[in-house]
Structures are given as C-alpha cells and as structure tokens.
Amino acid sequence: MNIGIVCYPTYGGSGVVATELGKGMALRGHKVHFITYRQPTRLNAYQQNVFYHEVGVKDYPLFEYAPYDTALASKLVDVVKHEKLDILHVHYAIPHAAVAYMAKQILKSQDIEIPVVTTLHGTDITLVGNHPAFAPVVEFSINNSDGVTAVSHSLKEDTLHSFKINKEIEVIHNFIDLSRFKKTNKDHFKKAIAPDGEKVLSHVSNFRKVKRVQDVIHVFNKVLQKIPSKLLMIGDGPERQSCELLCREHKICSHVRFLGKQDAIEELLAVSDLFVMPSESESFGLAALEAMACEVPVISSNTGGIPELNIHNQTGFLAKVGDVDTMADFAIKILQDADMHQTFRKRAFEQAEKFDLQQILPKYEAYYLSLMETVPK
Numbered sequence: 001m002n003i004g005i006v007c008y009p010t011y012g013g014s015g016v017v018a019t020e021l022g023k024g025m026a027l028r029g030h031k032v033h034f035i036t037y038r039q040p041t042r043l044n045a046y047q048q049n050v051f052y053h054e055v056g057v058k059d060y061p062l063f064e065y066a067p068y069d070t071a072l073a074s075k076l077v078d079v080v081k082h083e084k085l086d087i088l089h090v091h092y093a094i095p096h097a098a099v100a101y102m103a104k105q106i107l108k109s110q111d112i113e114i115p116v117v118t119t120l121h122g123t124d125i126t127l128v129g130n131h132p133a134f135a136p137v138v139e140f141s142i143n144n145s146d147g148v149t150a151v152s153h154s155l156k157e158d159t160l161h162s163f164k165i166n167k168e169i170e171v172i173h174n175f176i177d178l179s180r181f182k183k184t185n186k187d188h189f190k191k192a193i194a195p196d197g198e199k200v201l202s203h204v205s206n207f208r209k210v211k212r213v214q215d216v217i218h219v220f221n222k223v224l225q226k227i228p229s230k231l232l233m234i235g236d237g238p239e240r241q242s243c244e245l246l247c248r249e250h251k252i253c254s255h256v257r258f259l260g261k262q263d264a265i266e267e268l269l270a271v272s273d274l275f276v277m278p279s280e281s282e283s284f285g286l287a288a289l290e291a292m293a294c295e296v297p298v299i300s301s302n303t304g305g306i307p308e309l310n311i312h313n314q315t316g317f318l319a320k321v322g323d324v325d326t327m328a329d330f331a332i333k334i335l336q337d338a339d340m341h342q343t344f345r346k347r348a349f350e351q352a353e354k355f356d357l358q359q360i361l362p363k364y365e366a367y368y369l370s371l372m373e374t375v376p377k
C-alpha cells in the first residue's frame, strides 16, 4: 500500500503513535508518506520506504494567522496525486480531519478517490474538540471520514457522548515497540541517580495542566517522608515552573531532577522503580505503557482510558483524580514490599505485551484494506 500519514510532528502522544505506526508499516513493505509542517520527532533516521513531505505556509502581510489548513490541503492533493496514495490516515481530528475532507473533495472533482481514516487521540475530543470554537467542524469531519478509530474504549464513549456520530468507531489501542522499550541493565546509571540505593520514581509528560504534574510532586513529597527516594521529572511544558516552586516550598529540590525533553526515555525508565501518572483526563496513557514495557509499575488516576491499561492491584494502583494521599499510600505500599514490587513489575510487563506493535500493525493494515475496498476505483 501507499499510505499517507498526517500528524503533529511534536513530542505529543498522537505524533509519536502516528510516526511509530508509519515506521512499522514501512518495515512491513508499505510505502509511507508523512505530510506535516516539520520532520516528526521520532522520524529521526533514514528508513527504507519512508518519505517526508514538508508543508510550507506562504506568508503574506495580510495574514494575521498563516492559513496552515489551506496549505496542508493543497499539499495533500499534490502528494495523493503524484505519489499515487491508496489511503490517507490523519491523526488528531483538529484540523487534520477537516483538511483531509477538503482534500478528498478536491481530488474527487478530478476523478481521484481516496479513503480517509481519522484517528481520535484524546484532547481533540475531550478538552479541545468539544469547545464551541471547534465542535461543529469536528463532528462533521468525523462523520465524513471513511473510517474512524479511537485509541481506547473510553475515548470512543466520550466521542459518542459529546457529538452526534453516525459512523462506526473502531477501537485500536495505542501500542508499544517492545524491542526498544524493555528493561535493560543500567546499574551504573542508577548508581549515579540514586547513589545510596534510593527508590526512583518517574513521570513523563508535556507538563500541561491536564497532566496534574503538581500532584506528582505532592505524591513524591509524601513518599520521601517514609522511603529514601528520588524523582525524575521528564518532559517540559507550561506547568514546569510551578512544579519547581513547589519543590522549593517542600524543600525537596535535591531529591528531584527536572530533565527536560529526553529522547532515550527507555534508559530513564530502566532505572525507575515506579511511574506516576495523575492526569485529569487521559484517553489512553502512552507514557504509562512505555513504563510498563520497561517493567515499571504505575500509580495513576482512574480517569479515561487508563484503567484499560493499568490494572488496579495487578500492574499498579489507581486512585481518584487529585487524591494524592491515596496515590502516595499505594506508592509506599509497593515500594516497601520487595515481593509485591517484583510481582507487579512482571505483571506490568505482561500487560504491556498485549499492546505489542507487532499485534496492532495487522489491525491497522486490515482496517485500511477494508476501507480501500469500499472506495470506487
């Protein structure tokens, strides 16, 4: 197949999923064309069958907001025609699903038919998508996609609840490359981070409000009162500074490392004993899956799609959003009991195996083929 992928090229989960999916498809022999305004973060090396088309937006003094949507639609028309794409897969509904609809109509007027798949990732439905500024366009473009997938059952339910949807939504969960995310021996590195054998807790996110990063600090502060430990805060974003201030207030700065955006997340997870994800809303929680693949149990909130991944009292523990006391109690319980910790590590890995990229790729492949059959040649 000749597959076109549209996504945000940044560190966000939707861009990571889109890029890893495309790379996986390319390894299976498909030609994959990424179409976006910047080289996606995880598309950082040459790979056979992978192509990248940059969308340039022409500037003009009249434009207060450069019309990216129009430039993307034009680029899609160009790439579909000249690379003879069989299918377009757009990740994150805003604005990609609407732009793909526009491109599809232009191509139709030139007797070119192409099926469009929209994958819903989370905030495109929950926090942002259902805002009146976007909702009518999101609803229309979901209903007018040839195929729609959601990354969890919870997100599918949220979509059906927030919009009038007349399309079947297929749930295809987020996935993980187990050849990259696995427990490796990084004892020397662990010694540098936790020289006196302290436990290592970690958190990875884009530090947006929805991640409730301050809760991570509150949980850690309580854990630290009982167990010698260190906290790795990985990623960056608007709430980082307030977290740093909170560490100063609690006088725990020497135990917390803010590492900023990191590429080799798996090396940091390899030295972690516990992962903390207290999000306000989370359609799936890819970062928790990455931790679990590295045998790190998860303390999380019980929101959105997280319970489809983190199984309470098996792979970690779940608590209500904002209930930092319970989260801290669970963290202390697991870190104080070596046998329990070991069992949870093993189960976290076994659960992660259910989301193996190699099992998810054929699902997307079959889905693409089923849609291609419905489109007139």
Ligand code: GMT
Binding pocket: 011, 012, 013, 014, 015, 017, 092, 121, 122, 123, 151, 174, 205, 206, 210, 281, 282, 283, 284, 285, 286, 287
């Ligand atoms: O919240 C993020 O980290 C970014 C966001 C995105 O769309 O880029 O992530 C969403 O998509 C991920 C991949 O499908 C999911 O694993 C995340 O749970 C989801 N985030 C939210 O729902 C808040």
